[in-house]
Amino acid sequence: MDVKERIALRIRAIRKRRGLSQEAVAALIDRSPDTISNLERAISIPTYETLDALAKGLKVPLADFFLDPDTESAIRAEAMARLTDAARQLDDGLLRAAAAIVEVLAATEKPPERATRSRRQ
Numbered sequence: 001m002d003v004k005e006r007i008a009l010r011i012r013a014i015r016k017r018r019g020l021s022q023e024a025v026a027a028l029i030d031r032s033p034d035t036i037s038n039l040e041r042a043i044s045i046p047t048y049e050t051l052d053a054l055a056k057g058l059k060v061p062l063a064d065f066f067l068d069p070d071t072e073s074a075i076r077a078e079a080m081a082r083l084t085d086a087a088r089q090l091d092d093g094l095l096r097a098a099a100a101i102v103e104v105l106a107a108t109e110k111p112p113e114r115a116t117r118s119r120r121q
Contacts, residue, residue: 001074003066007051008042009074010065013081014058015040028057060085 001009015025015036022036031050038044046054055062064084083102087095 001077004042004045005074006077007046007065008040009077010081011036011054012040013078014060014064014085017082017085018058025054025057029053060088 011025015022020028022040023033026033026036029050030053035044035050039046039050051062051065055064064081087098090098
């Protein structure tokens with residue numbers, strides 16, 4: 001995944017997490033809805049000024065748009081963006097509890113896949 005695709009995934013994930021439409025984000029940063037659509041589809045790459053406006057409008061650090069390494073899948077990148085954004089909105093106590101929950105999940109082995117498909121037939 002290249003940097004344009006990572007930025008696109010981050011913008012879309014943060015926007016959706018906030019429950020905002022592309023039009024609402026466009027209004028927040030004084031850009032057109034088409035601009036937001038093109039950024040989210042990785043058709044165009046945002047200028048520094050647009051990224052800065054997005055960071056301020058969405059209330060996230062500018063670095064959030066660049067965090068994921070190239071080797072991550074699109075699904076993982078979007079999930080990480082959602083987790084990071086959600087964590088920023090928690091107070092210290094809830095953040096500590098959320099971190100503990102994620103750590104427990106990370107330490108848990110994956111359960112074996114079930115044969116649910118054959119049961120449905």
